[in-house]
Amino acid sequence: xxxxxxxxxxxxxxxxxxNKIFEAATSRxxxxxxxxxxxxxxxxxxxxxxxLCTPVCPDSSIPVNDQKRKDFDYDHCKGCGxxxxxxxxxxxxxxxxx
Amino acid sequence: METYNFKEIMNKPxxxxxxxxxxxxxxxxxxxxxVLRALHEGDKAVVGNATGCLEVSSFMYPYTAYEDxxxxxxxxxxxxxxxxxxxxYRVLKKKGKVKEDYKFITFGGDGGTYDIGFxxxxxxxxxxxxxxxxxxxxxxYMNTGTQRSSATPQFADTTTTPAGKASNGKVQIRKDLAxxxxxxxxxxxxxxxxxxxxxxxxxxxxxxxxxxGAAFLNILAPCPRGWGxxxxxxxxxxxxxxxxxxxxxxxxxxxxxxxxxxxxxxxxIEDFLRSQRRFRxxxxxxxxxxxxxxxxxxxxxxxxxxxxxxx
Amino acid sequence: MAVRERLSGNEAVAYAIKQINxxxxxxxxxxxxxxxxxxxxxxxxNGEIDTEFIPVESEHSSMSATVGASAAGxxxxxxxxxxGLALMWEELYVAASNRLPIVLALVNRAxxxxxxxxxxxxxxxxxxxxxxxxxxxxxxQEAYDNFLQAFPIAEHxxxxxxxxxCQDGFITSHGVENILLVEDNLVKEFVGERDPKHYLLNPNxxxxxxxxxxxxxxxxTKRGQREAMINARKxxxxxxxxxxxxxxxxxxxxxxxxxxxxxxxxxxxGSAAGTCKAAIEQIRNTTGKKVGLLKIRVFRPxxxxxxxAALAHVKAVAILxxxxxxxxxxxxxxxxxxxxxxxxxxxxxxxxxLYGLGGRDITVEDFCQVYANLEKIAETQQIxxxxxxxxxxxx
Numbered sequence: 001x002x003x004x005x006x007x008x009x010x011x012x013x014x015x016x017x018x019n020k021i022f023e024a025a026t027s028r029x030x031x032x033x034x035x036x037x038x039x040x041x042x043x044x045x046x047x048x049x050x051x052l053c054t055p056v057c058p059d060s061s062i063p064v065n066d067q068k069r070k071d072f073d074y075d076h077c078k079g080c081g082x083x084x085x086x087x088x089x090x091x092x093x094x095x096x097x098x
Numbered sequence: 099m100e101t102y103n104f105k106e107i108m109n110k111p112x113x114x115x116x117x118x119x120x121x122x123x124x125x126x127x128x129x130x131x132x133v134l135r136a137l138h139e140g141d142k143a144v145v146g147n148a149t150g151c152l153e154v155s156s157f158m159y160p161y162t163a164y165e166d167x168x169x170x171x172x173x174x175x176x177x178x179x180x181x182x183x184x185x186x187y188r189v190l191k192k193k194g195k196v197k198e199d200y201k202f203i204t205f206g207g208d209g210g211t212y213d214i215g216f217x218x219x220x221x222x223x224x225x226x227x228x229x230x231x232x233x234x235x236x237x238x239y240m241n242t243g244t245q246r247s248s249a250t251p252q253f254a255d256t257t258t259t260p261a262g263k264a265s266n267g268k269v270q271i272r273k274d275l276a277x278x279x280x281x282x283x284x285x286x287x288x289x290x291x292x293x294x295x296x297x298x299x300x301x302x303x304x305x306x307x308x309x310x311g312a313a314f315l316n317i318l319a320p321c322p323r324g325w326g327x328x329x330x331x332x333x334x335x336x337x338x339x340x341x342x343x344x345x346x347x348x349x350x351x352x353x354x355x356x357x358x359x360x361x362x363x364x365x366x367i368e369d370f371l372r373s374q375r376r377f378r379x380x381x382x383x384x385x386x387x388x389x390x391x392x393x394x395x396x397x398x399x400x401x402x403x404x405x406x407x408x409x
Numbered sequence: 410m411a412v413r414e415r416l417s418g419n420e421a422v423a424y425a426i427k428q429i430n431x432x433x434x435x436x437x438x439x440x441x442x443x444x445x446x447x448x449x450x451x452x453x454x455n456g457e458i459d460t461e462f463i464p465v466e467s468e469h470s471s472m473s474a475t476v477g478a479s480a481a482g483x484x485x486x487x488x489x490x491x492x493g494l495a496l497m498w499e500e501l502y503v504a505a506s507n508r509l510p511i512v513l514a515l516v517n518r519a520x521x522x523x524x525x526x527x528x529x530x531x532x533x534x535x536x537x538x539x540x541x542x543x544x545x546x547x548x549x550q551e552a553y554d555n556f557l558q559a560f561p562i563a564e565h566x567x568x569x570x571x572x573x574x575c576q577d578g579f580i581t582s583h584g585v586e587n588i589l590l591v592e593d594n595l596v597k598e599f600v601g602e603r604d605p606k607h608y609l610l611n612p613n614x615x616x617x618x619x620x621x622x623x624x625x626x627x628x629x630t631k632r633g634q635r636e637a638m639i640n641a642r643k644x645x646x647x648x649x650x651x652x653x654x655x656x657x658x659x660x661x662x663x664x665x666x667x668x669x670x671x672x673x674x675x676x677x678x679g680s681a682a683g684t685c686k687a688a689i690e691q692i693r694n695t696t697g698k699k700v701g702l703l704k705i706r707v708f709r710p711x712x713x714x715x716x717x718a719a720l721a722h723v724k725a726v727a728i729l730x731x732x733x734x735x736x737x738x739x740x741x742x743x744x745x746x747x748x749x750x751x752x753x754x755x756x757x758x759x760x761x762x763l764y765g766l767g768g769r770d771i772t773v774e775d776f777c778q779v780y781a782n783l784e785k786i787a788e789t790q791q792i793x794x795x796x797x798x799x800x801x802x803x804x
């Protein structure tokens with residue numbers, strides 16, 4: 001966990017030289033799901049796995065495996081609702097709150 | 099080029115990680131995901147970035163959202179910075195110090211691309227570095243709070259061209275950057291946005307990345323806050339932009355202009371303007387002629403583009 | 410055996426670049442540094458080196474591309490002068506805070522306006538707070554020798570800072586002098602190859618450079634840069650020692666010229682030190698008065714304690730600045746040397762003169778007058794002109 005090594009309490013000696021980060025995708029540790037004011041709910045029954053919802057997600061929060069989407073990554077989904085709007089099958093609905 | 103099998107493409111590993119701080123519903127990261135998805139699996143890349151929303155949100159120390167190596171330098175120099183990286187790659191490869199193949203893609207908003215970074219972009223393209231410059235065009239300086247840019251459409255209400263009693267918003271018409279880049283006679287220029295199955299963006303990104311030499315992609319990437327629309331409406335806005343011919347999809351391949359899509363019925367420009375707060379003042383009864391002027395400019399550019407594509 | 414040659418300062422630096430054979434050189438022409446990229450482009454055109462030259466469209470882009478190339482893992486450098494450096498301003502800070510071991514061949518020239526192509530130090534002095542190491546030369550030989558030492562200092566793991574190698578426009582850059590060149594194989598051995606630790610093109614790890622760092626991290630980052638600058642003191646001397654072992658030529662933070670027994674001293678940077686030395690010889694030979702010189706080589710990091718110690722015994726000091734800073738109280742070298750003396754509880758009277766702005770000549774007679782002023786000040790304990798322009802026409 002990079003946040004254990006570098007955080008708001010780190011002494012100056014622990015800040016990486018030139019602020020360089022030598023790891024990929026450390027942002028996964030930051031939970032933007034906290035921001036949500038409404039939440040997409042996936043109805044697996046209605047879903048036809050067309051995957052049209054996956055490229056429109058600004059937050060890479062609709063994981064795909066074996067060409068099938070999985071449930072939302074609620075740690076990061078910000079609840080914008082674009083996916084619900086593009087779903088042709090009504091398989092995503094937005095509910096109020098987190 | 100890979101054949102476009104939508105499900106296979108969607109199955110590719112994600113190269114932009116979640117946890118970045120872009121707004122809910124941001125078009126910018128949809129553009130970035132779409133472009134990086136066009137990298138072939140296993141190919142390495144260095145991603146560049148001009149200062150802007152994307153940069154301050156996707157690499158906030160110590161959190162990078164990128165699976166690939168990434169460099170941000172400043173606002174106005176994404177072109178020059180990546181040209182340095184690409185040149186380093188060529189010489190280190192020549193000297194045998196780097197063995198792997200790398201691709202070079204840099205992102206800038208319209209502020210960093212049309213305006214402050216224009217010279218740096220022009221220089222990098224003219225020198226022919228093997229790189230792709232991607233503009234995610236949301237038509238204003240969104241990072242600092244929606245100030246007008248030369249990509250802002252005429253009449254848009256921005257914080258530096260506010261609509262008011264004595265103002266109808268931005269006075270000037272927008273700069274046509276993709277055409278200017280085409281006039282650099284680089285091997286590939288594409289203009290795109292988000293369509294239903296993302297095929298247009300994907301194939302253009304793939305061509306841009308895998309065409310040797312300099313390439314430029316202009317992607318309309320709506321900003322819900324700056325434009326004033328419901329974040330969930332992203333795809334409707336993009337569709338309206340394309341079907342009204344406000345944002346035509348085309349590419350210029352080795353100097354040949356090719357129209358990628360022609361709407362069966364060209365929709366009136368109101369269909370694009372209506373849902374956006376920045377154009378609200380145009381719908382006052384006394385401003386009918388402004389919409390007519392907007393329509394006239396869209397028509398003029400659309401006709402000009404058709405002529406270029408038919409010759 | 411060292412090679413005897415006759416070269417201009419620009420030729421000497423270009424020759425050093427050829428011997429180092431760096432990876433990437435983006436550059437944009439500006440008088441009087443233009444010749445450096447021209448020579449390098451010629452070396453490349455003739456197949457003598459395998460450096461890649463990027464003919465960028467501005468100096469902002471030359472430093473931007475240098476930053477990109479260095480972050481990618483390449484040994485990268487550029488050259489410029491005056492307004493070119495001013496256009497790079499933002500990038501100087503970025504290069505330093507990213508801790509990139511870039512080298513910049515700076516040919517000092519006055520900043521506009523009015524536009525002027527001749528030597529003064531307003532360009533590099535303005536960049537003194539950017540986080541770059543700054544090393545200045547009196548002569549072509551020093552410009553060449555300093556340049557050879559630049560990458561070993563910049564790339565040292567305890568430093569990792571960009572280095573600016575400065576020489577005076579036209580006076581040094583275009584003046585042809587005898588010079589001793591180091592053999593190619595010795596240069597290669599001395600400078601070595603860059604062995605980057607973290608770089609964009611490392612196949613074994615990804616690297617992200619240039620974050621947005623909020624206030625929780627910014628100040629700690631600056632402290633890290635300061636530490637590197639502190640470390641640079643030791644490394645600059647170590648590299649100089651290694652250089653002396655190779656060439657016999659000795660370098661430190663500054664050169665003390667007849668200073669050991671001097672009552673009156675001048676502190677100066679750059680080519681005018683040569684004129685000052687001539688004045689010292691003339692005064693000592695004709696009057697026997699004890700006059701001396703402290704010629705700054707390393708301005709960043711600033712060798713505060715060493716300067717104060719070297720001037721501890723002097724009765725009066727004239728600090729000569731070749732750039733205005735419009736504080737209305739003198740120039741930057743004056744401010745820093747005085748601070749050093751104050752801190753060391755120095756007893757010398759000080760004056761701060763400005764000279765040579767926009768290429769104005771300074772003569773042996775001018776220096777003789779400076780020493781005469783110092784003598785008077787020491788005797789009377791009265792300073793009439795604390796800050797003065799040398800060679801200024803007056804009504």
